[in-house]
Amino acid sequence: MDHGMLVIRETRTGELKSTVPYPDRRAGYRAVSPDGSHFAVMGYNWVYLWETAVWSDPTLIKCNRQPFVSFAFHPTQPILAMIQQGQSLVKYLDISSGKFTSKFEWGLGDLWSVAFSPDGTLAAASSSSTRIVVWDVDV
Numbered sequence: 001m002d003h004g005m006l007v008i009r010e011t012r013t014g015e016l017k018s019t020v021p022y023p024d025r026r027a028g029y030r031a032v033s034p035d036g037s038h039f040a041v042m043g044y045n046w047v048y049l050w051e052t053a054v055w056s057d058p059t060l061i062k063c064n065r066q067p068f069v070s071f072a073f074h075p076t077q078p079i080l081a082m083i084q085q086g087q088s089l090v091k092y093l094d095i096s097s098g099k100f101t102s103k104f105e106w107g108l109g110d111l112w113s114v115a116f117s118p119d120g121t122l123a124a125a126s127s128s129s130t131r132i133v134v135w136d137v138d139v
Contacts, residue, residue, distance in 0.1 A: 033073040059098040070113040075120045083111045106133045
């Protein structure tokens with residue numbers, strides 16, 4: 001990230017590959033999908049999701065009322081698990097369509113982070129109440 005641009009470089013050499021306009025002042029959490037096909041950045045009211053093969057206009061995922069605070073790519077499926085500030089809810093986004101497909105209400109208080117196990121069979125979320133929930137992933 002540099003002055004409103006994503007700067008894409010070759011990992012091994014540092015060679016500049018491309019620059020892409022970044023449309024937000026905030027660039028919070030960032031992640032690359034395990035297969036390298038997608039890159040996501042948490043802005044203030046949006047999560048921006050790019051396909052790395054083309055780096056065209058990103059898919060925009062709107063934050064309704066509260067910003068997203070955490071997300072995680074599923075290791076083998078086109079799914080992004082997302083948590084919004086002040087909620088006890090995990091939402092699954094199908095990154096192929098840009099639509100939410102599932103949501104899970106855990107009742108643990110505000111959730112802070114979400115992650116998938118390396119094989120994708122389990123997911124976990126931590127909460128402000130210092131509790132963690134772990135569940136089977138059925139996708």
